[in-house]
Ligand SMILES: Cc1cc2nc3c(=O)[nH]c(=O)nc-3n(C[C@H](O)[C@H](O)[C@H](O)COP(=O)(O)O)c2cc1C
């Protein structure tokens with residue numbers, strides 16, 4: 394089920410740096426990995442922006458986003474009780490039934506957004522969580538308490554380990570690896586997994602216009618031809634990806 | 637409730653609002669959001685004889701109140717369309733327009749032959765796509781080349797034939813007149829405007845193809861002028877588009893001479909924009925005491 398709605402903003406708060414969290418009410422329970430197309434009624438920009446489900450609980454939909462341009466900047470300026478355009482949930486999301494065995498979740502930067510809600514959905518499977526950041530960390534507390542292990546890595550070493558998150562995971566230790574974050578990070582993880590025959594799922598990102606699969610603006614090359622990130626993804630099986 | 641019904645090329649349009657080619661797929665995705673059978677019609681993604689993977693690199697770029705795209709006509713090909721996608725479109729109880737592109741005259745001719753025997757209501761001959769390397773838009777720049785193309789297609793085309801013009805044509809009135817003379821039953825315009833964006837840090841064009849097509853509110857005043865010029869230059873009906881985002885925009889195009897209109901980029905801005913536009917059209921007519929939309933068609 395998908396809905397095209399005008400919703401009232403419950404919260405739109407600054408988390409840190411250029412990271413914000415938007416909260417709206419929604420009676421649809423999204424799948425982890427799904428996203429919404431969001432557009433404020435303020436400002437002079439055209440297209441809604443795709444934003445991942447960070448969490449969903451008690452009818453409250455939490456969307457975590459990074460201000461990276463004019464559109465997200467305008468969204469970040471919206472106030473509680475303002476109306477905002479919400480289309481979704483969109484995309485395939487993670488197929489929880491397929492996620493069995495020893496699982497690692499690997500996120501980087503704003504790519505951690507969909508991973509919290511995923512984590513909540515597979516908590517009983519006790520996945521290990523690896524999170525990488527440039528400098529400032531955010532939203533770490535959500536990843537407890539049932540985790541097996543939480544490994545935090547920052548490039549400057551301010552919090553947790555110093556370096557890149559990809560240097561701290563040995564994918565061979567896992568049956569399944571799930572990743573979302575910067576392209577280079579995901580590429581490294583996917584390549585390592587494919588080499589070691591470890592199942593890997595990646596949540597991809599791409600510039601979007603329609604968000605529903607109609608405009609073909611968000612395609613990526615896969616082994617089975619062009620696939621739409623918004624409709625056929627955003628979650629792809631690593632074996633389909635051309636890395 | 638004013639009368640929004642329009643007869644266009646012998647087909648009944650329950651209202652003049654049509655989803656524009658390339659922005660609505662084959663209707664399927666938007667039908668998950670609302671009943672697309674409420675529209676006057678749907679124009680398919682641009683079809684080519686053989687399936688196409690489309691362009692590499694960045695395909696979308698937002699500009700102030702505009703959108704640039706370089707999709708490159710990714711589509712399943714005419715034959716797949718006839719065996720599969722058309723059936724999806726046909727179930728929606730609205731007019732099905734097949735948008736046909738091509739690289740060569742032969743491509744157009746074979747495509748039209750195949751579509752002749754299909755259930756499409758109207759063929760929209762796209763001589764204006766800016767996003768394919770050869771052909772495509774070339775047919776839509778010079779009036780004499782367009783004339784020859786449309787004439788050859790007309791000779792074999794057994795469906796109502798609407799020719800989609802490029803805003804990049806050398807002269808819009810000459811182009812419109814040439815297509816009419818060659819036997820077009822209607823004109824649609826505008827396709828996207830050839831445009832450019834540069835990534836100054838990478839020091840290169842944003843798009844692999846250098847140029848891309850601009851659409852959305854930013855192009856509306858230009859599109860409106862071109863629709864007006866075309867409507868003045870020909871007797872055949874005109875389907876107007878380019879930046880239409882509201883009922884007011886749609887009324888402007890209709891007053892400028894469009895019998896029906898298409899909505900493209902606005903579908904992305906708000907998924908059910910077409911429904912808003914239909915409602916606003918109705919409200920405007922009622923508020924002005926106009927009983928039939930045809931009373932204001934081409935009054936400027
Ligand atoms: C993403 C995208 C894809 C398009 N693909 C096609 C196409 O395949 N064939 C075509 O004739 N026009 C295509 N167009 C042009 C539109 O049908 C329309 O002519 C143009 O966008 C202007 O209308 P608008 O401002 O309402 O979008 C495309 C436009 C966009 C934005």
Ligand code: FES
Nearest residue numbers: 602604609611623
């Ligand atoms: S954004 Fe339009 S197809 Fe994905």
